[in-house]
Amino acid sequence: MNLIKVQLNKMSLVEKNIIADNSIDWKDLGNGVRRKVMFYDKKMMLVKFEFKKDAVGALHNHPHLQLSYVASGVFEFNLGGEKKIIREGDVYNVPSGIQHGIICLEAGTLIDVFNPIRQDFLEN
Amino acid sequence: MNLIKVQLNKMSLVEKNIIADNSIDWKDLGNGVRRKVMFYDKKMMLVKFEFKKDAVGALHNHPHLQLSYVASGVFEFNLGGEKKIIREGDVYNVPSGIQHGIICLEAGTLIDVFNPIRQDFLEN
Numbered sequence: 001m002n003l004i005k006v007q008l009n010k011m012s013l014v015e016k017n018i019i020a021d022n023s024i025d026w027k028d029l030g031n032g033v034r035r036k037v038m039f040y041d042k043k044m045m046l047v048k049f050e051f052k053k054d055a056v057g058a059l060h061n062h063p064h065l066q067l068s069y070v071a072s073g074v075f076e077f078n079l080g081g082e083k084k085i086i087r088e089g090d091v092y093n094v095p096s097g098i099q100h101g102i103i104c105l106e107a108g109t110l111i112d113v114f115n116p117i118r119q120d121f122l123e124n
Numbered sequence: 125m126n127l128i129k130v131q132l133n134k135m136s137l138v139e140k141n142i143i144a145d146n147s148i149d150w151k152d153l154g155n156g157v158r159r160k161v162m163f164y165d166k167k168m169m170l171v172k173f174e175f176k177k178d179a180v181g182a183l184h185n186h187p188h189l190q191l192s193y194v195a196s197g198v199f200e201f202n203l204g205g206e207k208k209i210i211r212e213g214d215v216y217n218v219p220s221g222i223q224h225g226i227i228c229l230e231a232g233t234l235i236d237v238f239n240p241i242r243q244d245f246l247e248n
Contacts, residue, residue, distance in 0.1 A: 013222065014206040021213030038215040044191050044239055046215050067168050069235045071195060082138040089145030091162040091170050098137065111193045113237045115168055 021048075031055055032104070037121050045117035051075070051104035059101035064114045066094035073108010077101075145172075155179055156228070161245050169241035175199070175228035183225035188238045190218035197232010201225075 019038050026034040032055030036048045051057070051073065059078065074087045078101045079094065086092060088108070094100050102110075143162050150158040156179030160172045175181070175197065183202065198211045202225045203218065210216060212232070218224050226234075 012206055013204040013219075014208050017203060017217040017219065018201065018208050018210060019215045019217075020210075021215075039191060039217050041189075041217065041219075044189055044217075044237070046191050046193065046217075046237075048213075065165075065168055067163060067170050067237055069170065069193065069195070071193070077142065079141060080137040082136055084138050084142050086142060086144075089172075091143045091145075093141040093143075093163050093165065093168075093170075095137075095141065095165075111235065113168070113170075113191055115239055 026050070033057065035121070040117045040122070043115055043117070045114045045121070047112045047114070047118070047121060049110045049112060051102070051108060051110070053104055053107045055104045057102040059099050061097055061099045062118070063096050064116055064118060065096055066100075067113045067115075068092050068094070069111040071109040071111050073104060073110075074106040075108065075110075076103045076105060078103075150174070157181065159245070164241045164246070167239055167241070169238045169245070171236045171238070171242070171245060173234045173236060175226070175232060175234070177228055177231045179228045181226040183223050185221055185223045186242070187220050188240055188242060189220055191237045191239075192216050192218070193235040195233040195235050197228060197234075198230040199232065199234075200227040200229060202227075 024036045026036055028034045032052030034050050038046045070086050070088055070090045072088050077084055077086050080098045148160045150160055152158045156176030158174050162170045194210050194212055194214045196212050201208055201210050204222045
């Protein structure tokens with residue numbers, strides 16, 4: 001841990017804060033879903049999720065605020081029991097504690113920003 | 125103001141929290157740059173910026189945390205005096221108070237998330 005801190009301290013501003021897409025490996029979550037934690041600090045985290053057609057993000061909820069951008073694809077998004085079709089360029093917000101889930105209708109990528117960070121994504 | 129609050133209270137979760145790209149108009153900032161404030165609440169704001177080739181986001185700084193996703197295009201990003209080329213799929217973080225700016229090398233779109241919200245974007 002101290003070694004990691006020393007390495008981080010040696011990194012320049014750009015090395016710490018600009019993250020090339022190809023510098024982070026995907027983590028396969030199974031069933032057509034994978035994710036990359038692209039960046040996090042004390043307050044905010046940005047995570048990229050990739051869905052194959054028909055992949056499902058099961059209904060769940062968390063206290064963290066979530067603000068998301070649909071980078072590509074088409075999805076049926078369920079927020080608190082209401083459903084809406086979302087597609088490239090759209091944005092959605094998940095208030096703290098609200099149940100939400102997603103079904104991928106056309107393969108695509110979601111960009112999720114969390115506040116505070118999803119500690120569980122760093123452990124699993 | 126009360127009328128706006130009443131209207132907001134009548135909106136469903138989905139109406140308040142899912143924002144279709146085509147439901148928000150661009151604000152032209154001149155010199156090949158325009159922006160859309162897609163969503164904000166008390167803590168976080170998501171803003172879409174579109175740059176034409178050679179457009180410039182002048183060096184500036186703000187206390188707000190900023191976490192950004194390159195949705196398309198190629199840019200030269202300057203963070204605290206260091207420069208790096210960023211492109212579609214890359215992510216960058218701007219720590220509070222750090223000077224930053226951008227030059228667009230190939231037309232594209234940036235997705236900026238701020239915490240706290242940029243009140244100045246709501247007033248201008």
